[in-house]
Amino acid sequence: MTDAPTHARPFREAVIDLDAVRENIRVIAAQVAPARVLAVVKADAYGHGALPVARAALDGGASWLGTADLDEALALRAAGIEAPLLAWLHDPDAAFGPAVANDIDLGVSSAAQLEAIGAAAGAAVRPAAVHLKIDTGLSRNGVAPEDWPAVVALAATLEERGRVRVRGVFSHLANTDADTDAAQLAEFERALATAAGHGLAPEMRHIASTAAALSTPDARYDVVRIGIGVYGVSPYGDGTTSAQLGIRPAMTLRGRVAAVRRVEPGTGASYGHVWRADRPTTLALIPLGYADGVPRQASGRAEVLLNGAKRRIVGRIAMDQFLVDVGDDPVEVGDEVVLFGDPATGAPSADDWADAADTIGYEIVTRIGRRVPRTYLGVE
Numbered sequence: 237m238t239d240a241p242t243h244a245r246p247f248r249e250a251v252i253d254l255d256a257v258r259e260n261i262r263v264i265a266a267q268v269a270p271a272r273v274l275a276v277v278k279a280d281a282y283g284h285g286a287l288p289v290a291r292a293a294l295d296g297g298a299s300w301l302g303t304a305d306l307d308e309a310l311a312l313r314a315a316g317i318e319a320p321l322l323a324w325l326h327d328p329d330a331a332f333g334p335a336v337a338n339d340i341d342l343g344v345s346s347a348a349q350l351e352a353i354g355a356a357a358g359a360a361v362r363p364a365a366v367h368l369k370i371d372t373g374l375s376r377n378g379v380a381p382e383d384w385p386a387v388v389a390l391a392a393t394l395e396e397r398g399r400v401r402v403r404g405v406f407s408h409l410a411n412t413d414a415d416t417d418a419a420q421l422a423e424f425e426r427a428l429a430t431a432a433g434h435g436l437a438p439e440m441r442h443i444a445s446t447a448a449a450l451s452t453p454d455a456r457y458d459v460v461r462i463g464i465g466v467y468g469v470s471p472y473g474d475g476t477t478s479a480q481l482g483i484r485p486a487m488t489l490r491g492r493v494a495a496v497r498r499v500e501p502g503t504g505a506s507y508g509h510v511w512r513a514d515r516p517t518t519l520a521l522i523p524l525g526y527a528d529g530v531p532r533q534a535s536g537r538a539e540v541l542l543n544g545a546k547r548r549i550v551g552r553i554a555m556d557q558f559l560v561d562v563g564d565d566p567v568e569v570g571d572e573v574v575l576f577g578d579p580a581t582g583a584p585s586a587d588d589w590a591d592a593a594d595t596i597g598y599e600i601v602t603r604i605g606r607r608v609p610r611t612y613l614g615v616e
C-alpha cells in the first residue's frame with residue numbers, strides 16, 4: 237500500500253498490484269521449468285481485471301493465456317493481446333469461426349465440438365488449433381475414456397484434411413489426494429498413448445493447475461495452467477499460506493469508514509439485532525456489503541484492518557455495508573479500512589475471509605462486485 241493520504245482514496249476500491257502478478261508468475265515459472273506457464277485469466281482474471289492481468293502475466297513470463305469462455309478470449313484478442321490464447325468451455329451453439337479467424341486455440345470435449353470446429357475451419361484459411369480434453373476422473377467436461385479412441389480417430393482424420401491441428405491434449409485434476417492424482421495421471425498417459433497410436437503428436441500436454449503444478453512435478457508435462465497462483469492466493473484449503481508458497485496476494489479490498497457511532501450496552505446493531513453491545517463501545521460503518529461480494533456468511537466472524545488493528549465484524553453484513561467493533565479506540569469517518577490484502581501488511585488475507593465464510597479464497601476474490609472500482613499499481 238502507498239502512503240497516500242486517506243482523503244485522496246476512494247470510498248471503496250479493489251487495488252490490484254500488477255507487480256505481484258508479475259512476481260508470482262516469475263516464481264512459479266522458475267519452479268515448474270522447463271514446463272511453461274499458461275496464465276488462467278477466466279472470469280475477468282478471477283475478478284482482478286482480465287486485460288491488465290493478462291499483460292502483467294505475459295510480462296512476468298507466461299507463454300499462454302487461458303479462459304473458460306471463448307468470448308473472454310476474443311475480448312482479449314480484440315484488446316490487442318497477441319499471445320497464444322486457449323478457451324475450453326463452449327456454448328452448445330457456439331460459432332467457432334471467430335475463434336479460428338482470431339487464432340484462438342480451442343479445448344475440445346466431444347466429437348460434436350470437434351465436428352463443429354472442423355466445419356468452421358473449413359470456411360477459414362487455416363486449420364483450427366485444438367487441444368483434445370480427456371476426462372481422467374473429474375467427471376466434468378472432457379471426453380469420456382470410452383469415447384476417446386473415436387474422438388482421437390476423428391481428430392486425426394480432420395488433421396489430415398487440414399481442418400484442425402491437434403496442438404494439445406489436456407485434462408484437469410480433482411486435486412483430491414496423491415492417489416487420485418496418480419490414477420488420473422495414469423489415465424492421462426493411456427490417453428496420450430492412444431493419441432500417438434493414431435499419429436497425433438501434440439506438443440502441449442497439460443493437466444496441472446496451480447495445486448499440482450506446485451506440488452507434483454510429474455504432473456507438469458509441457459505446460460501448467462496457473463490460475464489462483466497468479467493472484468497470490470493458496471490453492472490448498474489446508475491453511476498453507478501464500479507466503480509459504482513464495483507468492484503474494486495481488487488484490488487488496490479496501491474502503492473508508494462511512495460513519496462512526498458510540499453505543500451503550502444492550503444496543504442492537506444491524507438487521508435482526510443478532511449482535512448487541514455488551515459494554516459501551518464504538519462501531520465503525522464500512523461501506524462494502526454482499527452486493528460487493530463481501531460474503532454475508534462471514535457476519536460476526538471475519539475481521540478487517542482498521543487503524544493498525546484487526547477488528548471483528550459485528551451484526552449482519554448487509555447489501556452495502558457492515559459494522560466493526562472498535563471498542564474505545566479512536567476512529568473517524570474517512571479512516572482507511574482494509575478487508576483483505578497481503579497479510580505481510582497486517583491485513584487479513586482472502587483465505588482468512590474464506591475460513592470465516594466457509595468457502596475458498598478463489599470465491600472471495602472472484603466475486604468482488606462491479607460496484608467496486610479496480611485501481612492498478614505497477615502499471616507499465
Ligand SMILES: *Cc1c(COP(=O)(O)O)cnc(C)c1O
Nearest residue numbers: 276408445446461462463464471
Ligand atoms: C480454472 C482452471 C484452471 C486454473 O486453476 P487454479 O486452481 O486456479 O490454478 C486450470 N485449468 C482449468 C481447466 C480450469 O478451468
